[in-house]
Amino acid sequence: MSGIVVVGAQWGDEGKGKLVDVFAEKADMVVRYQGGANAGHTLVVNGQKTVLHLVPSGILRPDTTCVITSGVVIDVFSIRDEIKRLIAGGYLQNPKQLLISDTATIILPYHKSLDAAREAALQGGKIGTTGKGIGPAYEDRASRRAVLLGDIFDPKTLKEKLELALREKNFMLENYYKTSTFKLDELLEQLKEVAEDLAPYRAKDTSLFISKALKANKRVMFEGAQGTMLDILHGTYPFVTSSSTLSANACVSAGVGPTNIQKVIGVFKAYTTRVGSGPFPTELHDEVGQKIQADGHEFGATTGRARRCGWLDLVALKYAIRVNGITNLAMMKIDVLSGHDRIGVCTAYKINGEIVNELPTSPYELEKVEPVVEWMTGWKEDLTKVKTLSDLPRPATNFIDFVGSQLGTPIDVISVGPGREQTLWVKPLFNN
Ligand code: GDP
Ligand code: IMO
Ligand code: MG
Numbered sequence: 001m002s003g004i005v006v007v008g009a010q011w012g013d014e015g016k017g018k019l020v021d022v023f024a025e026k027a028d029m030v031v032r033y034q035g036g037a038n039a040g041h042t043l044v045v046n047g048q049k050t051v052l053h054l055v056p057s058g059i060l061r062p063d064t065t066c067v068i069t070s071g072v073v074i075d076v077f078s079i080r081d082e083i084k085r086l087i088a089g090g091y092l093q094n095p096k097q098l099l100i101s102d103t104a105t106i107i108l109p110y111h112k113s114l115d116a117a118r119e120a121a122l123q124g125g126k127i128g129t130t131g132k133g134i135g136p137a138y139e140d141r142a143s144r145r146a147v148l149l150g151d152i153f154d155p156k157t158l159k160e161k162l163e164l165a166l167r168e169k170n171f172m173l174e175n176y177y178k179t180s181t182f183k184l185d186e187l188l189e190q191l192k193e194v195a196e197d198l199a200p201y202r203a204k205d206t207s208l209f210i211s212k213a214l215k216a217n218k219r220v221m222f223e224g225a226q227g228t229m230l231d232i233l234h235g236t237y238p239f240v241t242s243s244s245t246l247s248a249n250a251c252v253s254a255g256v257g258p259t260n261i262q263k264v265i266g267v268f269k270a271y272t273t274r275v276g277s278g279p280f281p282t283e284l285h286d287e288v289g290q291k292i293q294a295d296g297h298e299f300g301a302t303t304g305r306a307r308r309c310g311w312l313d314l315v316a317l318k319y320a321i322r323v324n325g326i327t328n329l330a331m332m333k334i335d336v337l338s339g340h341d342r343i344g345v346c347t348a349y350k351i352n353g354e355i356v357n358e359l360p361t362s363p364y365e366l367e368k369v370e371p372v373v374e375w376m377t378g379w380k381e382d383l384t385k386v387k388t389l390s391d392l393p394r395p396a397t398n399f400i401d402f403v404g405s406q407l408g409t410p411i412d413v414i415s416v417g418p419g420r421e422q423t424l425w426v427k428p429l430f431n432n
Helices: 016-026 076-088 109-125 134-142 151-154 157-177 182-200 208-214 248-254 287-296 314-324 361-370 394-407
Strands: 003-008 029-032 041-045 048-052 065-068 073-075 100-101 105-107 222-223 261-269 272-274 308-310 328-332 342-351 353-357 370-377 411-415 421-425
Touching: 003 248, 003 314, 003 421, 016 041, 016 222, 016 261, 029 076, 029 208, 029 287, 065 105, 065 208, 073 394, 100 182, 105 134, 105 151, 109 134, 109 151, 109 157, 151 157, 151 182, 157 182, 157 353, 208 222, 208 248, 222 308, 261 314, 287 308, 314 342, 314 394, 328 421, 342 394, 370 394, 394 411
Parallel strands: 003 222, 003 261, 029 065, 029 222, 065 100, 073 105, 261 328, 328 411
Antiparallel strands: 041 048, 272 308, 342 353, 342 370, 411 421
16 A cells, blocks of 8 residues: 555646655655646756656656556657656666556657647637647547557557558548648658667566555555546546546556555645636636736646636535545645735635535536635735745635635645745655
């Protein structure tokens, strides 16, 4: 029981990367379990920023092994660049620090083209995807025609699979979407090169590797991508990503049993953001929302798009606690709320004049709810230099206490800035 899952409790970009990096100091292993290069996880060490898309956020700790499971969709060109950048930055000096599952699905250029073409065809009802080919790649997995990482090391299988895939994809791209197609020989050539670069990291059986570590009582942290409300089954469908972002999927994707999980840490911002389309009950369309966006630098780490901003939504957070089985919480970016006279917290919704405490499962209903907002006194002080909980101004402590008591789940970490050192511990996350 030494596994800990770190899961996004909102619409993504909660600060999972920072928390995992801080936490990885004490972890033996960090396992990324779903999503792909749609994720952007930002780590700030000694003022230097590293943005990771596929590589787990434990990579800046040389003694922490990082694993990518078969539940992740891997853009092989993107991960090769990410690895190169890490090595050039003085990290990942030992290839044994990173293991990538041979049975993970790979994302190829035609997945990205299809992603873009489908979004364009949606016109008014766009999802606002990151354009990284995530949906088309997971579709291929489900329809049993995916190219797996292991295939790029087996020229015969790769050629057969790609021939089959290109026949269908090129037909769709050319005839339905009226866009450019891909050539088999060129793709094979590119993949040959990439296979050489990725060979040192390939792993045949990451499930066995992770299971052995768990059995030996090693500290294994499972790092989620995206957030609860973007889950394919339990998010605001269809405005979601194409994988299950929930904590339970850490076990499914890694190939370990749920009895290995000791804690589920839900990461949330002291307010709410969302990138892309879809319902967002507490969204602010005024200068308050603009201030949060500016102070929080709320621009996507993957696409650079401005993130929509709003007050903290406790209805959605309680839902996240329920569907993930969250045992402990980490509140990020409370420093961003400095300088407001009053701070809103949504404690319930109103639908047709009636108070509702549970998140509606229909996104169209969620679109229509009116948030019930309780107001807390704000504070002017800069929190980014605060070193201990007792140094927080009284209104900030009141805000944290109010949120904690409403959620009925302990908040173990308060983050007051992007840097590793800007972390206030209420309680250590590892028990052992
Ligand atoms: P992730 O996708 O959940 O890993 O989050 P992102 O990295 O996409 O977005 C979070 C952003 O907030 C990054 O730019 C982080 O460096 C930054 N960040 C994380 N924690 C804090 C915090 O407590 N305060 C502030 N001001 N920034 C933070
Ligand atoms: P991290 O791990 C925030 C959103 C996209 C879009 C929807 C579907 O950094 O928290 P996709 O490309 O996955 O098909 O897009 O999901 N989205 C994210 N939003 N953070 C992310 O990842 C996201 N990954 C996808 O903006 O609305
Ligand atoms: Mg992000």
